[in-house]
Amino acid sequence: xxxxxxxxxxxxxxxxxxxxxxxxxxxxxxxxxxxxxxxxxxxxxxxxxxxxxxxxxxxxxxxxxxxxxxxxxxxxxxxxxxxxxxxxxxxxxxxxxxxxxxxxxxxxxxxxxxxxxxxxxxxxxxxxxxxxxxxxxxxxxxxxxxxxxxxxxxxxxxxxxxxxxxxxxxxxxxxxxxxxxxxxxxxxxxxxxxxxxxxxxxxxxxxxxxxxxxxxxxxxxxxxxxxxxxxxxxxxxxxxxxxxxxxxxxxxxxxxxxxxxxxxxxxxxxxxxxxxxxxxxxxxxxxxxxxxxxxxxxxxxxxxxxxxxxxxxxxxxxxxxxxxxxxxxxxxxxxxxxxxxxxxxxxxxxxxxxxxxxxxxxxxxxxxxxxxxxxxxxxxxxxxxxxxxxxxxxxxxxxxxxx
Numbered sequence: 001x002x003x004x005x006x007x008x009x010x011x012x013x014x015x016x017x018x019x020x021x022x023x024x025x026x027x028x029x030x031x032x033x034x035x036x037x038x039x040x041x042x043x044x045x046x047x048x049x050x051x052x053x054x055x056x057x058x059x060x061x062x063x064x065x066x067x068x069x070x071x072x073x074x075x076x077x078x079x080x081x082x083x084x085x086x087x088x089x090x091x092x093x094x095x096x097x098x099x100x101x102x103x104x105x106x107x108x109x110x111x112x113x114x115x116x117x118x119x120x121x122x123x124x125x126x127x128x129x130x131x132x133x134x135x136x137x138x139x140x141x142x143x144x145x146x147x148x149x150x151x152x153x154x155x156x157x158x159x160x161x162x163x164x165x166x167x168x169x170x171x172x173x174x175x176x177x178x179x180x181x182x183x184x185x186x187x188x189x190x191x192x193x194x195x196x197x198x199x200x201x202x203x204x205x206x207x208x209x210x211x212x213x214x215x216x217x218x219x220x221x222x223x224x225x226x227x228x229x230x231x232x233x234x235x236x237x238x239x240x241x242x243x244x245x246x247x248x249x250x251x252x253x254x255x256x257x258x259x260x261x262x263x264x265x266x267x268x269x270x271x272x273x274x275x276x277x278x279x280x281x282x283x284x285x286x287x288x289x290x291x292x293x294x295x296x297x298x299x300x301x302x303x304x305x306x307x308x309x310x311x312x313x314x315x316x317x318x319x320x321x322x323x324x325x326x327x328x329x330x331x332x333x334x335x336x337x338x339x340x341x342x343x344x345x346x347x348x349x350x351x352x353x354x355x356x357x358x359x360x361x362x363x364x365x366x367x368x369x370x371x372x373x374x375x376x377x378x379x380x381x382x383x384x385x386x387x388x389x390x391x392x393x394x395x396x397x398x399x400x401x402x403x
Contacts, residue, residue, distance in 0.1 A: 038191075050277040058281065058313070062108045062317065063101050067340065068341050069338065090324065131168055141179055150164075151169070190277060194277065274288075317342045
């Protein structure tokens with residue numbers, strides 16, 4: 001069995017006899033058990049701060065970007081088509097309950113954790129008017145003998161059966177029509193080890209004795225001496241008493257306790273788990289607040305952000321854009337030059353310096369006009385702002401017009 005065949009078998013695609021239906025296993029509701037003995041599910045996985053940070057960073061970043069419907073004019077230029085029925089659904093309000101950010105946050109988080117995102121498509125007079133998200137763990141997908149894909153799920157005691165035309169399905173990595181690869185399932189060993197390390201650390205602090213020092217007595221204490229010892233402990237307990245001289249009398253001895261090599265190794269294990277999780281989600285550790293010793297990443301945070309945007313977000317953006325274009329736009333729309341775009345320029349919104357530099361360069365080379373810049377910034381146009389301008393430089397001295 002080749003690499004692709006092994007991957008598909010792990011995803012859960014099962015082949016029966018020739019001509020029979022093919023099922024893709026629904027994600028396990030109770031999670032998957034790893035070699036470390038911990039069960040990895042969406043709930044337990046998100047309990048790890050690194051998983052929470054990576055998944056929310058990706059889903060939050062993508063869901064905050066404008067999702068637009070574009071139309072190509074006769075000259076080949078693309079402009080936002082706010083009048084298209086799908087634009088209001090994917091850009092403003094996918095359904096009665098959710099904003100666009102809420103909806104895409106759910107969809108992107110589903111892709112990152114389960115490898116699939118589903119939404120029920122509601123049409124009126126042939127036009128899409130709403131998208132209702134479906135929990136991936138509730139979905140069952142199979143290929144029918146006719147070649148169509150069938151989706152089954154239950155919600156609030158009701159069962160639903162829909163064909164591929166009525167279910168919007170974004171597939172994660174893997175390229176399998178029945179479903180993408182789940183990060184939780186393929187990374188179960190790394191996540192299980194991280195959960196086991198967290199549980200061991202919690203147990204150490206809950207059940208283990210971890211004082212900062214020990215006071216030794218040569219003999220058993222009388223009730224009066226024990227009461228005096230308790231008063232001494234109370235007198236020097238807490239950070240407010242840190243550095244206060246300690247008076248030793250009556251045969252007492254004080255020994256300072258430092259962290260053991262076993263405890264130090266536990267800390268290193270938990271740090272390595274963070275970096276392992278970041279590799280699964282393709283997130284630079286610095287972006288979730290982990291400095292660590294990840295020498296494989298660039299040392300500059302700016303370079304990490306650039307790499308994250310160029311190599312890791314772009315693939316996710318194209319996956320979503322192509323799914324919307326293929327499943328939610330009609331053949332007539334595509335033939336008329338209608339397309340969709342997640343506007344990555346929205347990432348510049350929180351970076352005034354980079355945004356100003358981008359605008360300055362585009363205006364100087366004549367690629368944008370002043371009013372185009374002002375429109376992107378939500379400002380009113382100015383007189384003469386629609387004229388394309390270019391800087392004059394490196395021209396002959398005789399061409400300056402001076403006598």
